Amino acid sequence: MSEGFASYPTVSFSELAEKIDAALPGLPTQEARLAQFMLLNIDKLALETGRTLAAKVGVSEVTVGRLLRRLGCDGMRGLKAMMREQYSLSAGARPMAGGEAPAMNDRLERVLGAEIDALHSIFQQAGSNAFRELAKRLAEAQGVYVTGFQSVRGIAEDCARRLAIARPNVRYLSAHDSMLAEWLLPSGEGGDRPEDTCLLLIDVVPYARESQDLARIARDQGRRCVVVTDEYCHWAKDVADAVLHAPSRSGLFLESTVGIVSALNLVVDGVAGLQDDGGRQRIDQWKLMARDVRLF
Amino acid sequence: MSEGFASYPTVSFSELAEKIDAALPGLPTQEARLAQFMLLNIDKLALETGRTLAAKVGVSEVTVGRLLRRLGCDGMRGLKAMMREQYSLSAGARPMAGGEAPAMNDRLERVLGAEIDALHSIFQQAGSNAFRELAKRLAEAQGVYVTGFQSVRGIAEDCARRLAIARPNVRYLSAHDSMLAEWLLPSGEGGDRPEDTCLLLIDVVPYARESQDLARIARDQGRRCVVVTDEYCHWAKDVADAVLHAPSRSGLFLESTVGIVSALNLVVDGVAGLQDDGGRQRIDQWKLMARDVRLF
DNA sequence: CGCTCCGTGACAGAAAAATAACATTTGCAG
DNA sequence: CTGCAAATGTTATTTTTCTGTCACGGAGCG
Known part of the structure; x- marks a missing residue:
């Protein structure tokens, strides 16, 4: 899952995914739910705001912030920054799974x-x-x-x-x-x-x-x-x-x-x-x- | 994935794409550049803001606004709303919030x-x-x-x-x-x-x-x-x-x-x-x- | 000249996010 | 069962960011 030459000093986005994965077992209940949700929808997170995300998972907004910070990125701000970097438009990566799915038979x-x-x-x-x-x-x-x-x-x-x-x-x-x-x-x-x-x-x-x-x-x-x-x-x-x-x-x-x-x-x-x-x-x-x- | 069953009235996002495509020829230079860019990166627009988009294309923010409005959606806000609708992950507004009871349909x-x-x-x-x-x-x-x-x-x-x-x-x-x-x-x-x-x-x-x-x-x-x-x-x-x-x-x-x-x-x-x-x-x-x- | 296109800068309103202080609930050890 | 500490939610407030709008000016062009 690691990107070949992502030599950015910042924590990259896929790293974050791994980090979530790793941290999940030790997380308190609500944060775990949130983390799981993020993990599952990680490619569709782009246009969520902290609020909508919280609403969808059924936790409070503050919890979102707390979790994000615990995971090492500066809240929602940082998350979006990461994603922007990862999926920067010049790169070839395809961000949204919604668009084209891997061909299902x-x-x-x-x-x-x-x-x-x-x-x-x-x-x-x-x-x-x-x-x-x-x-x-x-x-x-x-x-x-x-x-x-x-x-x-x-x-x-x-x-x-x-x-x-x-x-x-x-x-x-x-x-x-x-x-x-x-x-x-x-x-x-x-x-x-x-x-x-x-x-x-x-x-x-x-x-x-x-x-x-x-x-x-x-x-x-x-x-x-x-x-x-x-x-x-x-x-x-x-x-x-x-x-x-x-x-x-x-x-x-x-x-x-x-x-x-x-x-x-x-x-x-x-x-x-x-x-x-x-x-x-x-x-x-x-x-x-x-x-x-x-x-x- | 096919758009085969677009029988429900979502003012969708692919419609916008078509609209861009159609409008492109008649657009002024800068707006055309912008439109072209959007078309090419249409699936990665999610986490751009008006500002970043303008910066990447090399036009002014105002131009972005103008184009979007010309295309029929209410500026950046409207664009994001559309995308949210399109890619919403299990949106569903608060079902049992008691407050608003939207029409059954x-x-x-x-x-x-x-x-x-x-x-x-x-x-x-x-x-x-x-x-x-x-x-x-x-x-x-x-x-x-x-x-x-x-x-x-x-x-x-x-x-x-x-x-x-x-x-x-x-x-x-x-x-x-x-x-x-x-x-x-x-x-x-x-x-x-x-x-x-x-x-x-x-x-x-x-x-x-x-x-x-x-x-x-x-x-x-x-x-x-x-x-x-x-x-x-x-x-x-x-x-x-x-x-x-x-x-x-x-x-x-x-x-x-x-x-x-x-x-x-x-x-x-x-x-x-x-x-x-x-x-x-x-x-x-x-x-x-x-x-x-x-x-x- | 008059027109459209386009950029700049300033500003206001709105939304998003962070923060802090406080209330409540929950989990769990004693 | 009690009570503490962690977890979570609430509320209010502040800061930041995003957008849209307006007024203005310059550039290109018939």
């Missing part, structure tokens, strides 16, 4: 294109009525059940966890394990009325028979049902109150789940946005809890 | 942009040595353990399922539930030697203490360890044989998991590609099984 390029198209499609749907309807159902229901099988089961579980941060009373429904005990009609006063609950069903090809069965059961019990699925799903619209279709063809070994995941992220976000305070209270609470449990 | 556009940037970053890494190393480790190990906690636990489980299609002997490791019984050193003949196994660790902020502990245990036992994480993780590179960093900032209610998922998709694909037959045999077999199961 054709296949990956195509896959990337497909993924991006999928995202476009999903974000487009995020402005649609179907999406609003879906988010509204999930936000207004008394209780929400989330489920998904096979290759998206984990995604469904994660979605349930995240949705539970955005709104109360969310459960992952494991049709296999629990035999739907959750859905025995409430005999007494406890529990929500079925009409006030909503099922979020996540399903992709090859479709699980369970999904359709579950959807029908839900409907028969008067529950609401919304579906997030792939572009091939043919049955969802017959049983669901709202459907989102996330493209999954990408050309990889297995179908991509990026679309589904993105759609679900948006759904969670949308539901959070429909809470009274934009979900702010709940997420703050959650952060506190997470800290108390000493998860991190 | 605007916000979604930004989120989409961030997601796309994340994908670019990941696909770029997919051509890197780190990625090859990571895939190789996962492909060549006798046995693979996959794990992830909290908000990516489900993703990790899914990844284990999918990886198990790409190659044999993959298990999800649930450190909590099983108390690591899987990792008791094999007393007799059964089981793989630790050196022949590889741990795939998936972790995002807020990082789970367990992840780091687990990584260390793995290393102490002589196991291989590879990590897929977000852009902030500062501990991974100290304990892992290979690390992939997936940007997660998107501006949504919760951090985006799209990047991680995409990275894992690529990993599975990469591992499949390293199988003798590109994993074809295994996937065919799986499809058959899946179809059979679907019938009942």
